[in-house]
Amino acid sequence: MMEKRKEFLYESSNSFLGEVIGYDDSKYVVIPSPLEVTTSFLKGTRFAPSEIIKASLSLENYDFEARAEVKNKIYTLNELDLTSDLNMDINRIKDTVSDVLKDGKIPILIGGEHTITYASSMAFDDVTFVLFDAHADFKESFNGVEITHASVSRLISKSKKIVLIGVRSLSSDEIRELKSKDVKVIYQSENLDREIKKLSRSLNGKKVYISIDADVLDPCVIQSIGTPQPGGLSYFQLFNSLKAIVKHSHLVGFDVSEVIPSQTKIAEVTAAKLIVDVIALNEFH
Ligand SMILES: [Mn+2]
Structure with missing residues (x-):
């Protein structure tokens, strides 16, 4: 069970979508995970969790694309207190995800760099x-370091089945490795609709x-990202892909990462909307 639950009680202005419900009544738990240790190009992802939560307050509870309302479902934890010691931070994220899973809820992580997904993955089996x-x-x-945002999928693939979608940047070594390890990749150049259906x-x-x-x-959709x-994909290509996957499968966790807050707030709003989309799709399929 989640310890010290009272500490997590939130002002609505600090909670995703402004939801005001108790932890026990929630189905989804937002875990703000400001991990930023190994980013290689642009910096600032550590500021994204709180900004994405703020941006969510500008969204409607009614998700027009999913034709569904998201209400009284989401609890938001306080931002994780990370240390910049990568191993400690990874364990902190993993332990929090484990607690949320033990309570029978669906964790929704907001990064931070993409390495949060590796940390989160360690709390799951058979997913x-x-x-x-x-x-x-x-x-x-990457630059001599094994655990980085450029090795996330390799690290996860060591113990889990993975599928990569939308890939358009990788080395010839990575192509060889992906083939030899029989990893399913839907490249950006492929017929997305057909491949997502399959x-x-x-x-x-x-x-x-x-x-x-x-x-x-696509960088025309959001500009403010780490790399x-x-x-890339349009918003609707991503939405329709999420719709197909969420409708067919059993969703156990979700995360969004690598946003860098900016003046326009477009990246933050888009990230927040994708979270609402996934919850709406999962609730009403
Ligand atoms: Mn990336």
């Missing part, structure tokens, strides 16, 4: 990780964790 990302993140090491059918009824690295979206890459 397929569906990772939306412009990058394969399958590097053996994937959804194969995930039918299975436990799935969905992770969105915001850079899977932008041209030529």
